[in-house]
Amino acid sequence: MKSTLLSTKSKFKLFLEPFLYEKSSTRNSKKVSDEHLRESVGSFFERHFGREVVDYLIDPFVAGTSAGDPESLSIRHAFPGLWNLEKKYGSLIVGAILSKLTAKGDSSKKGGASSGKGRSKRASFSFHGGMQTLVDALHKEVGDSNVKLGTQVLSLACNCDELSASDGWSIFVDSKDASSKELAKNQSFDAVIMTAPLSNVQRMRFTKGGAPFVLDFLPKVDYLPLSLMVTAFKKEDVKRPLEGFGVLIPFKEQQKHGLKTLGTLFSSMMFPDRAPNDQYLFTTFIGGSHNRDLAGAPTAILKQFVTSDLTKLLGVVGQPTFVKHIHWRNAFPLYGHDYDSALEAIGKMESDLPGFFYAGNNKDGLAVGNVIASGSNTADLVISYLESGIKQVS
Helix, strand or coil, X not given: CCCCXXXXXXXXXXXXXXXXXXXXXXXXXXXXXXXXXXXXXXXXXXXXXXHHHHHHHHXXXXXXXXXXXXXXXXXXXXXXXXXXXXXXXXXXXXXXXXXXXXXXXXXXXXXXXXXXCCCCCCCCCCCCCCCHHHHHHHHHHHCHHHCXXXXXXXXXXXXXXXXXXXXXXXXXXXXXCHHHHHHHHHCCECCEEECCCHHHHCCCEEEECCEECCCCCCCCCCEEEEEEEEEEEEHHHECCCCCCCEEECCHHHHHHHCCCCCEEECHHHHCHHHCCCCEEEEEEEEECCCXXXXXXXXXXXXXXXXXXXXXXXXXXXXXXXXXXXXXXEEEEECCCCCCHHHHHHHHHHHXXXXXXXXXCCCCCCCCHHHHHHHHHHHHHHHHHXXXXXXXXXX
């Protein structure tokens, strides 16, 4: 209540939302209008909480988590849980409270609450040495000979026809590693799990039973570019250090104060092992739907923008002692209003190609938790597919 981030009017609207927002008969009917199906994240939250909440809370949140903006993102695809919550309860606040109470009741019936051990709280975590530690451990477990780096998939052949089940897949690649080229000659696979962006899949050639499997039904998906700049500064050069996980910058504030970055994580505050004791480490994000061109700028230019923004936010003086730049041309798929076409295309590939499965943020959500769950669930589907011996028939 004491925060000056929102006006008094917006604060009152937050508290009155359970009483002012009524369930729509249209939303509670089985048939939902096209207008509501295509509603943006911005419009959805503005109806419930007002424009100021969208500009100063929702905008920086979606920019920091998906590189998107409230008007381009579809509420149904980006936040399906909230979409369904509104359909069921009308008020988001009432729905959140009742859903939590229901979950607690279910846990109590199963003995979860009586044991005195509640569910683990969500929190940020990492490994000593960074998240690469996890990737390296998985690589070691799978075996170096089973991991092909620097390898481009050119084509995939499903060895089946319209009447028979799949007899496996052959994959043809172009690789800097000579041993990987043997995939085209000597190896076949029982199933394929695809996680590549649809824009990459469109460049691959598929065959089914020896005949071309044309991918002309794949839609063009908009992917958002993003650059990540990791910088370190001596503690004595950061005059206004802030505690916490970091800062997200609303687009309106970027425009008002001439800021170029989406936000910054205080990496060494979250994970002290990330930097020497006499330095702070920051991870800054640039680009996204608000500033696509800037995401691809040279490292020297981005370093200037990051240093300038950190000077305004944290009182940084001088130059960073360390700089690392990572650029993703296709960082996130944009879950826009027409993303149904992408999901339908993925579904068609899975149903028409026996032993083909899609996973990752193109299908099951953008958050790290969603992607991990997608991989786990897809692995279970593949195991069931292989153990059943019952192949899909197109």
